[in-house]
Amino acid sequence: MKYFEKKLSVFLTTLIFMVSIFVPMNIFAAEEKKANNDVIIESIDYGYDKTFKIGYECPVTIKVKNNGKDFNGDIKILIPTKTIGFMSSNSYGGYDAYTKSISMESGSEKIITMDIKLDNYVDNLVKVYKDNKVVAEKNFKALGGSFSGTPYIGVLSEDNVNMAYTKNIAIGDSAQSVVVNFTEKDFPQIYNGLTSFNTIIISNFDTSKLSENQYDALKKWVEKGGNLIIGTGENYKKTLSIFKDDFIKGSVDGTSVIKSTKLDENGTEVNIANLTVDNSETVLEESGKGILLKSKKQGGTILITTFDLTNSAVVNSNKISDFITENIKVYGTDNILNENDNNNLFWNVESVLSTFSETNKISVKMLFSIFTIYIIFIFPSAYFILKRKDKKEKMWYAVPVLAVIFSIVIIGYIKVCGVNDKYVTSLNIINLTKDSETLESYIQFNNLSKGNNKIESNYDLQKITMDQSNNYDQGKAVPNKIKSTINLDDNSFTLNDVNVIDSNKIKGNMIRTSSGDMSLELFLKDKDIMGKVKNNTDYKIEDAFVVVKDGGVIKLDTIEPKSEKEFSLITSSIVGNLKNGPWEVVDNFFKINQGPFNKLSKKEQISESQKAEIYRMVLQNYYEKNKENYILGGLINNFNLEPIKINNKEAKQYGKNMLVTNLNTKINVESNIEINIPKEFISYSVNPLEGNFNYDSYSNSIYDNSEVEVLYELGNSFIYNSLDINFEGVNAEYKIYNKQTKTYYDIGKGNAKESINKDEINNYLNEDGQIKIIIKTAEQGSATIPQISGKGVTK
Known part of the structure; x- marks a missing residue:
């Protein structure tokens, strides 16, 4: 019996040693509390008269009184945080701590306000620290939270x-x-x-x-x-x-x-x-x-x-x-400000930041070879050698010892490959204006050790979380550990208690001096409107595109620094339309699942799929808010990433950098020339009339018993020779305003087409260059807002 216990002890000791190699142990030390009634948290107020929007920052105001001696310390607000990441549950993983320094004279009172994300019915903690010891503590439960869609x-x-x-x-x-x-x-x-x-x-x-x-x-x-x-x-x-x-x-x-x-x-x-x-x-x-x-x-x-x-x-x-x-x-x-719609964005970001082919340094063939040698040669050889020497019972020792040696070999190979190095992957979205560029970065930290990992950068840092909801077990206690610390004094961010399954992501925002701007000139070529993009920056823009006002996407390939690029606005040059969502556009853009894509190497396919995911995410979010403008975008490789330090050491970064910006547009067309005027050239506004206003701004359509007046701005730059209007709808009817009779007359229902010749145009085009059309849908009807194209002579 003792012999068996001895063998079992050796086996378990070896097993613990193996586990400790792969899973570093870290126990959170209990916070030391100082018996002290001198510092008192008198009150905690949150939100706007106890109202706040779930998933968005709101003010938390703490009133502290010091009845003791002068002191310098910190105040922390601890917010329970859900575990996020692969194989994560919907329970709490610990606390996010927001911290700020506090300095108090004897007998003074101080009010501290921090902007924090809160959730309903959750116990939050406020702690005051002096000499790294807790001298005051109070909890508060936030009630009255509005769901994230509340205006x-x-x-x-x-x-x-x-x-x-x-x-x-x-x-x-x-x-x-x-x-x-x-x-x-x-x-x-x-x-x-x-x-x-x-x-x-x-x-x-x-x-x-x-x-x-x-x-x-x-x-x-x-x-x-x-x-x-x-x-x-x-x-x-x-x-x-x-x-x-x-x-x-x-x-x-x-x-x-x-x-x-x-x-x-x-x-x-x-x-x-x-x-x-x-x-x-x-x-x-x-x-x-x-x-x-x-x-x-x-x-x-x-x-x-x-x-x-x-x-x-x-x-x-x-x-x-x-x-x-x-x-x-x-x-x-x-x-709704889209950047806080993290439930929609999170999985896009997760996919992009986890698929950098540049970080895949381990050879699968090498790992397979090591496993094969161990399984086929080393382990059986040990067995047969011990059997031949009539010492099979030694396998109790040999198995864990060989496993340890094998583990050391694997660890050695991983370390040689540099996989355990701390590095950062990021998606950086750059928006240009004439004087500045706004940088919005989604950042993931990889291969962090357990313990404290302090992140420092010039960014305005914010933790990426899923939108708060009741999707967690309120009955479970919150583990007594701090998952992350956000220091509001120096803009640093500390990740604690890092696990492999955790999603170690933050979002960074900053505005810095612009390297130049982008502009668009519209001109005439063979009666067709052409565009000329002027790149006044030092950026080389690859896989570039232009989104026209109609939502059509035109592929431009590469735009060199300090250069110009021409393109046509004709329909045949458009790879897809964002009104139908970004998926078809992006698949056509990168030829996903088509012949050229399937011929790429596995590494190239990963890279192209990653780029496609970025384009879907950016196009969907940016187009929704900028439909009245011509938009330019593309990837830039000569972009200077902002340095990020992990524990005072600059981390290696792998970044994908997406430029997206509205184009300053200038029309440069000679006079007395007949041209084709594309529908993208004529802007319009949708104005509700009596009744419902069920309007989907993304697809530019109305539905379900709605009535609107659409005001088209044709302007006075052209003498129009003809106009074409295409109507698409179900259970919908259309009318056009006749300025001569001062009445609306019926055009048709469902799918219809209206062509207006030169002699009739003045009946509908008013002195401000506008045309008015009414669209009305029935109870289960819908209609796309029609667009106008035509021909005209420049004035």
């Missing part, structure tokens, strides 16, 4: 009573809007603090009271996809006081009074500012005066009303809430 409206005004009607603004499909009234004291200082908000309204407020950080946060929020509404009118001077840079630039020629029926069906007199705003368009007029101006800023929109939104005549009008609601829907961006 949030932020209001900056000195007259919140007259802005109370904003609670009736309905910009969401299935939830009442949440309105948050800000002051200059509590308006967020960083962009992350604004991500909950779909719309921010500023009216009758002295914007010069905002700090530079608050202004920068507001601008970044707009560029990322937010809707900013600014009321001016008699208070235009103070409302526009902070906008002294290129963000909003223009002039005001005093004020005047008009009678508005768009705000009140009976008409009401309103004082308006006579505004001119650079790079904007007037989308609504009354009495010959602009009352609503629109300006695009990358992914977002600025809507400026020339009247004050707190004006008593406006507040008492019977259509003001509907006015704002409808114009956000028509002229604003999609009302």
